[in-house]
Every structure is written in structure tokens, then in C-alpha cells.
Amino acid sequence: MQNQVPKSFSRLPGNTKEASVGYFDFIRICAHTVSPPENPLGSQENLLPASEGAEEGEERSVEDDGELNEEEVAKCLHNLGPSATGLEYMYRSLSAPGRNLTDISILCSYIHLQKLELPYNKIKDLSCVSHMPYLLILDVSHNEISDFFGFHPPKNLKEVNFSYNQVSEMKVLSAYFSLEKLNVDHNSIREIRGLEKCARLRYLSLAHNRISRITGLGNLPLKELCLRGNFLRKVENMDTIWTLQTLDLSSNKIQSLAGLQNLQLLGSLNLEGNMVSEIKEATHIHDMPLLSELNLLRNPVQEQADYRLALIFLLQQLRTLDQQEVSAVNKYDPPPEVTAARDHMMHLVHQLRQPQVIFDSTLPSLDAPYPMLVLTGPQACGKRELAHRLCRDFNDFFAYGTCHTTRSPYFGEEDGSDYHFVSEEVFQDMILEGKFIQTMRYGEHWYGLSREAIESVAREGLACCVHMELEGVRSLKLTYFEPRYILLLPMDREGYGQRLRRRGLYSQAQINFALSRVDEYVKVNKEKPGFFDNFIPCDSTMEAYKALGQVVREYLGLEEQEETDCSSAVPENTSVGDSLTDGRSKGTQPAQGADQTDPTEDLRGSGLPTEKAGAALGGIEREKSWSLHYTQPLNRVSLTAPGSIGQQTLRDCASSSSVVPATGDGPPDLNEENSLQETPARSGRSSPQGMGVGLNMDALDIPGQVHNSDRLIGTQDPDHAPQTPQPSSPGGMTESASARPGSNAKPILPPIPSGRKATTRPK
Numbered sequence: 001m002q003n004q005v006p007k008s009f010s011r012l013p014g015n016t017k018e019a020s021v022g023y024f025d026f027i028r029i030c031a032h033t034v035s036p037p038e039n040p041l042g043s044q045e046n047l048l049p050a051s052e053g054a055e056e057g058e059e060r061s062v063e064d065d066g067e068l069n070e071e072e073v074a075k076c077l078h079n080l081g082p083s084a085t086g087l088e089y090m091y092r093s094l095s096a097p098g099r100n101l102t103d104i105s106i107l108c109s110y111i112h113l114q115k116l117e118l119p120y121n122k123i124k125d126l127s128c129v130s131h132m133p134y135l136l137i138l139d140v141s142h143n144e145i146s147d148f149f150g151f152h153p154p155k156n157l158k159e160v161n162f163s164y165n166q167v168s169e170m171k172v173l174s175a176y177f178s179l180e181k182l183n184v185d186h187n188s189i190r191e192i193r194g195l196e197k198c199a200r201l202r203y204l205s206l207a208h209n210r211i212s213r214i215t216g217l218g219n220l221p222l223k224e225l226c227l228r229g230n231f232l233r234k235v236e237n238m239d240t241i242w243t244l245q246t247l248d249l250s251s252n253k254i255q256s257l258a259g260l261q262n263l264q265l266l267g268s269l270n271l272e273g274n275m276v277s278e279i280k281e282a283t284h285i286h287d288m289p290l291l292s293e294l295n296l297l298r299n300p301v302q303e304q305a306d307y308r309l310a311l312i313f314l315l316q317q318l319r320t321l322d323q324q325e326v327s328a329v330n331k332y333d334p335p336p337e338v339t340a341a342r343d344h345m346m347h348l349v350h351q352l353r354q355p356q357v358i359f360d361s362t363l364p365s366l367d368a369p370y371p372m373l374v375l376t377g378p379q380a381c382g383k384r385e386l387a388h389r390l391c392r393d394f395n396d397f398f399a400y401g402t403c404h405t406t407r408s409p410y411f412g413e414e415d416g417s418d419y420h421f422v423s424e425e426v427f428q429d430m431i432l433e434g435k436f437i438q439t440m441r442y443g444e445h446w447y448g449l450s451r452e453a454i455e456s457v458a459r460e461g462l463a464c465c466v467h468m469e470l471e472g473v474r475s476l477k478l479t480y481f482e483p484r485y486i487l488l489l490p491m492d493r494e495g496y497g498q499r500l501r502r503r504g505l506y507s508q509a510q511i512n513f514a515l516s517r518v519d520e521y522v523k524v525n526k527e528k529p530g531f532f533d534n535f536i537p538c539d540s541t542m543e544a545y546k547a548l549g550q551v552v553r554e555y556l557g558l559e560e561q562e563e564t565d566c567s568s569a570v571p572e573n574t575s576v577g578d579s580l581t582d583g584r585s586k587g588t589q590p591a592q593g594a595d596q597t598d599p600t601e602d603l604r605g606s607g608l609p610t611e612k613a614g615a616a617l618g619g620i621e622r623e624k625s626w627s628l629h630y631t632q633p634l635n636r637v638s639l640t641a642p643g644s645i646g647q648q649t650l651r652d653c654a655s656s657s658s659v660v661p662a663t664g665d666g667p668p669d670l671n672e673e674n675s676l677q678e679t680p681a682r683s684g685r686s687s688p689q690g691m692g693v694g695l696n697m698d699a700l701d702i703p704g705q706v707h708n709s710d711r712l713i714g715t716q717d718p719d720h721a722p723q724t725p726q727p728s729s730p731g732g733m734t735e736s737a738s739a740r741p742g743s744n745a746k747p748i749l750p751p752i753p754s755g756r757k758a759t760t761r762p763k
């Protein structure tokens with residue numbers, strides 16, 4: 001056929017048209033050398049039909065009979081340049097969109113064409129293409145072609161657009177080994193086939209056909225695949241096209257994401273308008289490290305509670321979910337919840353990779369959580385000191401959970417006691433070994449609570465007391481531990497600033513940061529009632545410790561026991577100090593050798609009041625029996641916490657309670673001991689509200705200060721009823737054990753397993 005090429009081709013650049021037109025016409029044609037805009041998979045959007053696109057009178061001279069003639073060809077040629085052989089100058093492109101063409105046989109003579117664009121015509125026959133051995137790009141979209149590749153293959157053909165035609169069957173394209181892009185959208189194809197030999201095919205689009213199964217893709221090196229708008233019900237046979245980066249399966253009937261998991265290079269996945277209904281389907285694409293874009297719009301899964309959060313949590317590599325940006329926030333400025341979730345997930349994953357053992361902290365009951373107390377608040381608010389004192393004074397109940405840090409010890413700090421001071425390298429190794437429950441980076445350094453820190457305390461049969469920043473609390477709340485969280489907050493900002501400066505350890509920037517953290521705590525407390533179980537102002541360590549002692553006694557149920565026993569014996573003016581003294585008689589012995597200047601000294605009193613001796617003895621007896629009770633392994637489920645026993649009995653003697661009421665009209669003053677007895681009795685619940693929460697809160701804008709205690713523990717605010725613990729029986733532990741981790745639904749600490757095994761009582 002190429003023999004038929006007119007001789008004039010060798011005389012003039014271009015073709016016979018140029019030979020027959022004048023010089024000025026030639027110049028005019030040469031001016032049309034700008035190619036139409038590129039469109040990889042379908043250029044029809046830019047090449048509107050003649051009736052819609054072109055301006056009046058311009059390039060619209062559609063031949064009535066639909067035959068392309070020389071004059072028309074001359075107008076449509078462009079892109080003058082060296083021919084494929086390099087021997088001549090030729091027009092290498094022809095664009096004739098929207099001309100109602102039916103007969104393009106004239107193009108048999110245009111053998112040097114490298115790009116042929118004929119969209120929006122009425123072409124059925126493409127046999128002329130057989131005469132274009134150098135053709136690279138063919139766009140015959142929006143025509144009436146039913147014969148798929150109905151021509152002899154130009155061996156270098158790279159891009160073909162057959163979209164919007166009448167093709168119902170694909171044929172074997174073994175000769176098209178140079179094909180890189182193929183668009184057959186909007187045809188009637190039922191089966192993908194014949195592509196096996198297209199070893200360079202990178203882009204394949206078969207949108208809006210009638211394909212019901214994914215087949216025939218073999219080992220194609222596809223980067224982009226579009227099967228939008230077909231009848232697919234499942235993802236299959238895609239394991240081998242692991243090169244895929246963009247996959248569009250929208251508008252099908254797919255229910256599961258199974259079958260996608262091997263597409264490790266996938267970056268964008270469009271599943272809009274399918275039938276995915278379960279969040280857990282995301283686990284199939286969980287391990288795709290490069291997946292940054294996912295579209296699940298118009299799927300039933302959108303109805304699931306927390307759909308978006310769950311997806312973002314499961315697929316943390318995402319930058320866009322359902323066409324909304326997520327990654328910019330999550331990756332570069334993650335919200336605290338995301339940071340906590342990541343921290344938790346990281347430690348969980350590392351821990352799961354270790355040999356699994358049964359932990360002491362999961363005993364003695366599988367139903368009751370291990371008792372933990374967490375003191376939280378901004379840096380240098382005194383949490384650590386308070387935690388140490390508490391563990392000394394209540395050493396039959398608590399021991400200090402020593403965290404790890406990468407900061408170096410300050411003067412006087414002891415390795416293993418204040419922190420385990422370790423290098424960054426050791427810390428990171430510990431993370432990988434799954435040793436931490438939570439970690440956080442504060443300033444330049446890492447801090448982390450190891451499982452062993454808790455276990456070593458649990459092995460002693462004691463509850464673990466730790467201190468940490470807000471981020472640590474957020475992360476810990478995601479674990480199965482259910483600690484009581486006590487917020488310690490300086491109310492006097494200036495005093496707090498001075499305290500930080502006095503330490504001489506911090507730069508001005510660090511001080512400013514610590515001060516700003518106060519607002520963060522206040523904000524969380526305001527926005528999330530019940531997030532903290534108690535709030536204790538900590539401007540004065542002595543006052544804070546008083547309040548803390550009271551709260552802890554309530555958590556332990558010690559207060560109530562006392563009241564049960566001594567409802568008639570307690571003198572009316574029994575003070576906080578008296579209570580603590582009594583607590584000691586029942587196991588809250590202050591450690592011997594405690595600092596004489598210990599500000600809690602005045603609380604301890606000089607001994608057990610004679611009136612209380614009987615009550616104290618009774619308390620000791622009960623403690624023994626509880627201890628026995630808790631160590632009965634077969635009775636785990638029916639464990640009864642000391643606190644809950646106290647609760648029960650407290651109801652009977654509510655009128656003699658010395659605890660601050662939950663609904664006072666104003667904050668009771670701890671310094672006025674009498675104010676405590678004068679307050680009306682509570683309703684009988686042993687809730688942790690009390691001393692600390694009732695202190696003067698005027699200095700800080702803590703919302704609802706007067707009733708803050710209620711808000712903090714979520715007992716009085718009807719709006720937050722779900723978080724309100726409502727123990728209905730002494731065995732309330734079992735009830736609350738089913739509560740969501742971190743919901744703090746329990747008013748008292750879970751039972752402390754068996755008491756200190758080797759008591760270190762002061763001699």
C-alpha cells in the first residue's frame with residue numbers, strides 16, 4: 001500500500017495538499033503547528049464536536065457526504081518537522097475533530113503521520129491506519145467503530161483512544177508490543193482479553209463497559225487501571241499486576257477489599273459507589289505503604305459510627321479520604337487523639353510481636369482491672385514528689401511506677417527511683433522490643449512507662465502509682481488499664497512561673513511552654529467532663545497532699561470503713577488529719593524515717609485516738625478477711641473491693657459522713673476543719689470527689705469551678721450520665737470492668753490484689 005504514496009510527497013514538506021496550494025496558503029498551514037492539548041487517556045473533552053466547539057465559520061466545513069478531502073486535510077495538518085526516517089520535513093499530525101466524517105480513506109496517502117486525531121466523527125472504518133507505519137498516537141474516540149483495532153498494526157503505536165465507540169469484543173493485540181496507553185471507555189466489552197503481549201502497557205481504561213470479572217491482565221506492567229462503571233462484584237486476579245499505582249473501581253458492586261492486598265505500590269484507590277459495608281475491610285489495604293488516596297464515598301460503610309476516624313486510624317498513610325485532606329493534619333500537625341492512637345498502636349504492635357505471657361497486672365481477676373493511680377498535670381507542678389509521698393505513706397497499697405526517660409538526671413535524682421535514666425538508643429530499642437505501654441516526647445526528651453514498671457509493682461500485690469503529662473494519659477486511656485486520673489493544676493499562674501524559675505533548670509522558652517500547658521489541661525477538663533477523675537489545685541504541696549490523701553482514702557474505701565465502724569464513736573469535729581491517722585492504723589502506715597519537715601506530718605496526728613481504737617481493730621480484721629477473700633483464686637468474679645464494702649455501709653450512716661458533698665453551693669475550705677463536718681452528707685456513693693475538688697479555684701478560669709468536682713468525675717451532670725458510675729451492688733467491680741477503657745466509670749479503685757507480700761513496716 002505504501003507504494004501508492006504520491007510522488008509529490010517527496011517534493012514538498014507535507015503532502016499533495018501543500019503541493020497544490022500557493023505560498024501564502026503554505027505559510028498559513030505551517031502556522032498551525034501547535035498541537036492540541038495532551039490528554040493521556042482520552043482527549044475528547046478538549047475536542048468538542050463541531051456543532052459545540054469551533055467558532056462559527058472556522059474549521060467547521062464538514063463535508064456533506066462525510067468524506068475527508070484534500071482541502072480539508074490541508075487545514076487539519078500541523079506539527080511540521082522531520083519525518084520518522086529523518087530524511088524529510090513533514091506534517092506529522094492531523095486533527096480533524098467533529099466533522100461528521102465517515103470516509104477517511106484519503107488518509108491512506110499520508111504515510112508520515114505520527115499523530116492522528118479524529119474524535120467526534122462518524123467513522124466506522126479505520127483501515128487507512130494500516131498505511132501509517134510511523135503512527136504513534138491514535139484518537140478515534142466518539143465514533144461508530146465496532147472493529148477493535150481494525151487495521152494492520154503500526155509497529156510503534158503507543159497510545160490509542162477508542163472510547164465512546166461500539167466495540168463489543170477485544171481482540172488479541174499481540175502485534176502491539178509498543179502500546180503504552182489504551183482507552184476503551186464507554187463501549188460494550190464484556191471480557192478483558194488479548195492484552196497479554198502488550199508488554200509496555202502502562203495505562204488501561206475500560207470504564208463503563210459490561211465487564212463482570214477482572215481477568216486477562218496477566219503480568220501487564222500497568223500503572224493505572226480504570227474499571228469504573230462495570231459490573232464487578234469482587235476484586236480478583238490482581239495479584240500479578242503489582243506495579244499498579246492508581247486503581248479506579250468506582251461504580252461497581254464490590255463488597256470486599258480482599259484481593260487488593262498485594263498491590264504494594266498502590267497510591268490511589270477509588271471505590272466510590274460500591275457496596276463496601278464494613279470498616280474491617282480496610283484491613284485488606286492496611287499494609288499498603290504508599291496508599292495516600294482512598295475514596296469510599298457512596299458505600300454503605302459511610303453509615304458506620306466513627307467511620308472516618310476508624311479509617312484514618314487504620315490507614316495512617318492516607319492523605320486524602322473521600323476527597324477530603326487528612327494527611328496534612330495527621331502527618332505534620334496531628335491532633336492529640338491521633339498522636340495518642342499512634343503511640344498506643346505502635347506499642348501494641350511491638351508488644352504483640354513478643355512472646356505472650358500472662359501478666360501479674362491482669363490478676364487476680366480477669367474481670368476487674370488492675371488498680372492504678374495516675375497523677376497528671378504540667379511539668380514541675382509537683383506530681384512526682386506527691387506520688388513518692390503517697391507511695392511512702394500508703395505503702396501497703398501503692399508503689400511508685402518508675403518511668404524511663406532519656407533526659408539526664410537532675411541533681412539529687414536517683415536512677416531507678418525517680419526515673420530509669422537511659423540513652424536514646426536504649427529507649428528506642430525498648431520501643432522495638434515492645435517494652436513500653438506508652439511513651440511521649442516532652443521537649444527534647446522521651447518519657448515512657450514500661451510494662452515492667454507496672455508489673456514489678458503488681459508482683460508485690462500493690463497498686464501502681466505513676467505521674468505523667470496529658471499526652472501520656474491520652475495514650476494510657478487507649479490501653480486496657482483503667483487507672484484513676486488525678487489532675488494536679490497550679491491555680492496561681494505567677495506562682496507556678498516562679499516555681500519553674502526557682503528550679504533553675506529551664507529556659508524561658510521551656511517555662512513559657514509549661515505555662516501554656518496549664519491552659520491545655522483546663523481546656524481538656526472543660527471540654528471533656530469525666531476525663532479526669534479528680535482535680536486538685538497544687539499551688540501548695542501541703543494542701544495538695546492533704547487533698548490527695550483524702551481522695552486516695554476514698555478510692556481505697558478506707559474512709560467509709562472508718563465511718564461504718566465508728567458512726568457513733570467519731571467525735572463531731574473529726575478532721576482530715578484524724579482520718580488519715582486512722583487510715584494508717586488500717587494499713588496506711590507512713591514510712592518510718594519520713595522527712596520531719598514533711599508537710600503531711602501535721603495530718604498524721606500523734607496517734608490513734610482512743611475512741612477509734614475499736615474501729616481500727618475492726619478495720620484490721622476486715623482487711624485480713626478481704627485479703628483472704630482476694631487471694632481465693634476461684635472467687636475472682638465475685639470479688640468485693642474494700643471500697644465497695646465501704647460504699648454499702650456508708651449508705652447506712654450517711655449522716656455522719658465527713659466527706660465534702662458532691663453538690664455544695666460553694667467550695668469548702670479545707671483549712672476550716674469544721675466546715676467538713678458541717679457539710680451535709682452525700683447521697684451514699686463513695687465517689688472520689690472531695691477534698692481537692694472543693695478547694696478555691698478562683699485563680700484559674702476553670703469552668704463551673706464551684707461544681708467542678710461534679711464535672712470532673714461526671715457524677716452530677718445529667719448531660720454526662722453515661723459516664724456516671726452507678727454502683728448498684730458491692731460487687732460493682734464486675735459491672736464497671738465492662739466499661740470502656742478510660743471511661744473512668746468506677747468511683748473506687750479496683751481491689752488491690754493481695755496486699756504487700758513483704759511488708760516493709762517501719763521498725
Ligand SMILES: Nc1ncnc2c1ncn2[C@@H]1O[C@H](COP(=O)(O)OP(=O)(O)OP(=O)(O)O)[C@@H](O)[C@H]1O
Nearest residue numbers: 379380381382383384403447448449467468469472
Ligand atoms: N511516661 C510518661 N509519659 C508522659 N509524661 C511523662 C512520663 N513520665 C514523666 N512524664 C512527665 O514529663 C514531664 C517532664 O518530666 P520531668 O521529670 O522533667 O518533670 P518533673 O519535674 O518531674 O515534673 P513534676 O514535678 O510535675 O513531676 C513531667 O510532667 C512528667 O510528669
